[in-house]
Amino acid sequence: MEWIRKLRNSPAAAVIFACTLVAVMGVSLISPALPAVQEAWNISESQASFLLSAFTLPGIFLTLPIGLLSDRIGRKPILIPALIVFGLSGGGIIVISDFTLVLVLRAIQGTASSAVVMLTVTLLGDLYSGEQRRVLIGANAAILAVGAAGYPLLGGALATIAWSAPFACFLLALLVAVPGITLLEEPERDEKNVNSSIRQFLTGSTPMTPFLVLYLAIFGIFVILYGAQLTAVPFLLANDYHLSSAGIGLLVGLPAVTMGLTAMQGDRILQVLTSFQSIALGFVSYGIGLAVVALADSIYVVAGALLLFGLGQGLAEPITDTALNERAPDEFRGSIMSIRTSVLRLGTTIGPPLSVGVATVFGYRQTLLVSGAAAFFIGVTWFTVRRL
Secondary structure (H helix, E strand, O other): OHHHHHHHOOHHHHHHHHHHHHHOHHHHOOHHHHHHHHHHHOOOHHHHHHHHHHHHHHHHHHHHHHHHHHHHHOOHHHHHHHHHHHHHHHHHHHHOOOHHHHHHHHHHHHHHHHHHHHHHHHHHHHHOOHHHHHHHHHHHHHHHHHHHHHHHHHHHHHHOOOOOHHHHHHHHHHHHHHHHHHHOOOOOOOOOOOOOOHHHHHOOOOOOHHHHHHHHHHHHHHHHHHHHHHHHHHHHHHHHOOOOHHHHHHHHOHHHHHHHHHHOOHHHHHHHOOHHHHHHHHHHHHHHHHHHHHHOOOHHHHHHHHHHHHHHHHHHHHHHHHHHHHHOOHHHHHHHHHHHHHHHHHHHHHHHHHHHHHHHHHOHHHHHHHHHHHHHHHHHHHHHHHHO
């Protein structure tokens, strides 16, 4: 495959992909374990969901300063320490006996994760261009999907041993940091632009509307992903279908299969559709998938609907990263992608408690049905408006 050939010729891309595999652990590894966490700590579903929100909340406020700093001092001086902090804070949870302290460590880990997530995509924009950039961003999304498919299985299986067992996996981040020190390239920077202010970009001649639309899309994508798929669906599977953590992990990982397959075709998709049309169709696919999950009375129908949801993820998520990278001036790429990660974290933070809160009143099926209807309406409206 084309992206494998490019990977062989670029050790830096291999390190970036490894960073992506580490970063995606933060939620997908823990999501299937939420019912086990709830039982072990004797807490409510809402309190258990704080394990996800505590992880994503810091990134809303801290990612932009990290991005601004990376535009000034470089990517590696931030990425390598972030990997180390991610591993130590996440792995340290296995020896903690106080749930409040667990949430504190998750917040620290989430801050480090935000830096890793932001810098991996930023580096793909820094180091590559044109078709190579699109191929590698699609491959990065596919690698993310492999992790998103495998980690729920692993996390669910480990949670059957002990609620804390999945957290030991975070120590693998330390193994990625070591080769990153020598193999990861630091992008060349134009010293004349190193002190450029993001305000110069915002007030310059570059149109801001496409960026605003893309940021809104990213927010919607991650509210749906984390609120519906990674929070509401696991509780629905536990409550209505009485699945174990391992069974939940298997089904929650299914969307990543079709996401990965779709993301690997990102360059071809963009030869047929504009980036905005692809994202709109992604929302349509989200909507149909969630509605079918809500209305299904068979676990096999749920599995098929989740695969359709993953198709939407492949059409939407990696395409937003490609579109942002292609529109971002080099000297502001870190800042622009940090805003993307802040918006992403806002969506992932709001999604789980919003989903559980609505489900407390209306139930998980009704919550998923409304989420699906909203996503479908957004996708159809957006596709129609963009065509006009």
